[in-house]
Amino acid sequence: MQNLLIEKTNSTPYINFNAVSGVLQIKGESFPENAAKFYNPVMEWLREYLDCTSEQTTLDFEIVYFNSSTSKIFMTIFDVLDEEVKNGKKIVVNWRCDGENETAIECGEEFEEDLRYLPFNIILF
Template identity: 60%
Template sequence: MENLIIEKTQSTPHIVLDAGLNILSIRGESFPENPAKFYAPILNWIKDFIEGIDRQEVRVDFEILYFNSSTSKVFMTIFDLLDKAVENGKKISVNWHCDKKNDTVIECGEEFKEDIKKLPFNIIIRG
């Protein structure tokens, strides 16, 4: 499976989906004009990737400084996909990185964590 790398812009995050290292990373700000369109290839990649993994451990890192409500819905879709994969025996964990001064991102991470059932979701506060 090919890796997917999307460079950041003023309104979209840097995304690295590395099938060889089993790492998915989304970092930066996310408020694209059309989040569903922007994240569609990412969601498709994640779906395909999940089908191909077996016993490998997968780490998903989010380090989002700001995101809008439309992006939040897409993130929840990603977490739902990952949560279902964990329910089906996949070894996936999420690290939600945030700065201690960014209360909004911390609270959003806590809300995401409450909404998932099986997916290990670590909130990592630094600073």
């Protein structure tokens, strides 16, 4: 399976999903005009990847700023992953944020609150 690499722009994050290492990275700011359109290929790649992997997968989120549409997409992703972990997949999410960015930390906690199976680590730097 091919890796997914999307360079960052002013309004969209850097995305580097590596199917071999199982490290999926999303980094930067996310306020695309059309979040569904931007994240569609990302979601598709993720679904396809999850269909064929049984290896340990790590999702690294390092998002400084994101809009509401993006938070909806993230919730959808976390729901999918939660379900996968329930069914036996080994997945971990790392929500990385600046220790001084209270909002980013609190948003991480909001996401974490609704998950039942998916390990969700808030990692401060």
